Amino acid sequence: MIDVVSGSLSKGKDWSQIWLDSPESAQKMQELDQITSEAASKPPGTTDDGHEFAMPMWQQTKLVTQRMNVALYRNVDYVVSLFCLP
DSSP states (O other): OOHHSSGGGTTTTOOHHHHHSSSSHHHHHHHHHHHHHHHSSOSSSSOOOSSSSSSSSHHHHHHHHHHHHHHHHHHHHHHHHHHHOO
8 A cells, every 4th residue: 555655656646636636535525514514503512600610619629638648648658758857
């Protein structure tokens, strides 16, 4: 396949232009245009509720604190070394 497209068998043909001029390419472009126009005509799947974040700040703080406590509990050597340093 590589020899046909870019090797000695290609005989100077521009395969990208051959594809662009083919009926299959025109059919695929028409299909893509149809999909795009259908998607543009439909209302968006989600609506903006006006909140910047998915969770309130307090819940985010609790969750991150819990994650850090678990991480510190799993790495006891690191915590002990922190207490030993001046």
